[in-house]
Amino acid sequence: MAKVLFNEERCKGCELCTMVCPQKIIFMADRINKQGYHPATVEEMDKCTACATCARVCPDVVITVEK
Amino acid sequence: MTVVFDRPKSLRDVRTHYCPGCLHGVAHRLVAEVIDELGIREIGIGVSPVGCSVLAYNYINTDWQQAAHGRAPAVATGIKRVHPDKFVYTYQGDGDLASIGTAEIVHAAMRNEKISVIFINNGIYGMTGGQMAPTTQIGQKTTTSPFGRSAEHIGYPIRMTEMLAQLEGxxxxxxxxxxxxxxxxxxxxxxxxxxxxxxxxxxxSMVELISNCPTNWGMHPKESIEYIKEHQLKYYQLGEFKGGEEASK
Incomplete structure (x- = not known):
């Protein structure tokens, strides 16, 4: 099963990952991390295909992808 | 479970100081991935510029030397000539490479120094507060061109890669x-x-990378991506200009 892991404390909330996800499952969480940003997150993990496009465009290397 | 994507080993596991959405982070990661794949971390010596990426030495895990503004190719020349067995690369922005450091990069390329240059072109001075750079687009507003860059007054943006591609060697x-x-x-x-x-x-060798500066362009990171598509990429042609398979076609 595909799985994306977000290192939420490193996320700066730039939303670039939300632009590129082909499944459109990444959204910005309501909670705020220690840096003061809304971190990117995924709830419908079963829809993830582990394409890793989000991880490749993330400027802060927040995302790890497993399959 | 197999890991499809993870942080490259040559990229230190620390928070970067870059603004949200700044593509310096992506460029750092690519350099670190290539260093990992070629197995050159132990022989790598980077030369960092003046600008936002001056702190690249905190992130990419090779040896580093910081150079005066624009002088990274000159410093890299010295390092490479003394240590020809090391891998020497510079990481420079456009204010550094295309403005104050134009002489150094042109002459390092002319001498065909065996160094590699990563040139980040975001069309603006980032660290100093968003002033106009030689690579700023016509009509682009910066703190020193508040009504937009005018071709009549300032001329047209410089294409460094095409310029250096004219050199023989x-x-x-x-x-x-x-x-x-x-x-x-x-x-x-x-x-x-x-x-x-x-x-x-x-x-x-030099690779120019078209990048963004959401903070000084005054845009959301998502808008800066659209700006790259609509303006930067229309002016700066992508591809290999010299030495690659695409160039020889």
Whole structure:
């Protein structure tokens, strides 16, 4: 099963990952991390295909992808 | 479970000081991935510029030397000539490379120094507060061109890679972009080829990467990606200009 892991404390909330996800499952969480940003997150993990496009465009290397 | 994507080993596991959405982070990661793949971390010596990426030495885990503004190619020349067995690369922005450091980069390329240059072109001075750079687009508003850059008054943006591609010699010159996943994958291939050029003892190599500056462009990171597509990429042609397979076609 595909799985994306977000290192939420490193996320700066730039939303670039939300632009590129082909499944459109990444959204910005309501909670705020220690840096003061809304971190990117995924709830419908079963829809993830582990394409890793989000991880490749993330400027802060927040995302790890497993399959 | 197999890991599809993870942080490269040569990229230190720390928070970067870059603004949200700044593509310096992607460029750092690509350089670190290529360093990992070529296994050159132990022989790598980077030369960092003046600008936002001056702190690149905190992130990419090779040896580093910081140079005066624009002088990274000159410092890299010295390091490479004293240590020809090391891998020497510079990481420079456009205010550094295309403005104050124009003489150094042109002459390092002319001498065909066996160094590799990563040139980040975001069309603005980032660290100093968003002033106009030689690479700023016509009509682009900056703190020193508040009504937009005018061609009549200031001239047209400089295309460094094309300029250096006129020089004779076995050198590698390419321009990639960091604004989407396909562009990033292609940019990584260019960086790998550029680094391999030096490892094969061939000559000078430079990869220009089209980047953004959401803070000083005054845009959301998502809007800055659209700006790259609509303006930067219309003016700066992507591809290999010298030394690559695409160039020889």
């Amino acid at each position: 076995d050198n590698y010159l390419a321009r990639g972009t960091l604004h989407n996943a396909a562009g990033i994958a292609r940019a990584k291939r260019y960086i790998k080829k550029a680094f391999q050029y030096q490892l094969d003892n061939r000559g000078f």
